[in-house]
Amino acid sequence: MLDKTLRQLLVCPICKGELDYRKKDQELICHTDQLAYPIRDDIPVMLSEEARSLTADAT
Secondary structure (H helix, E strand, O other), X not given: OOOHHHHHXXXXXXXXXOOEEEOOOOEEEEOOOOEXXXXXXXXXXXXXXXXXXXXXXXX
């Protein structure tokens, strides 16, 4: 489980916008850039090349 304090400090590396935590998928979501950053072994992977694009129905 990702620490709440850490979640509040993290921002999108591209737009510096707020991220939403999707616990079920273990991802941090940037709605502005339509990207999902994975969380692996409780560590957020905040690299744009590791993010997956979101489709319109996934947000």
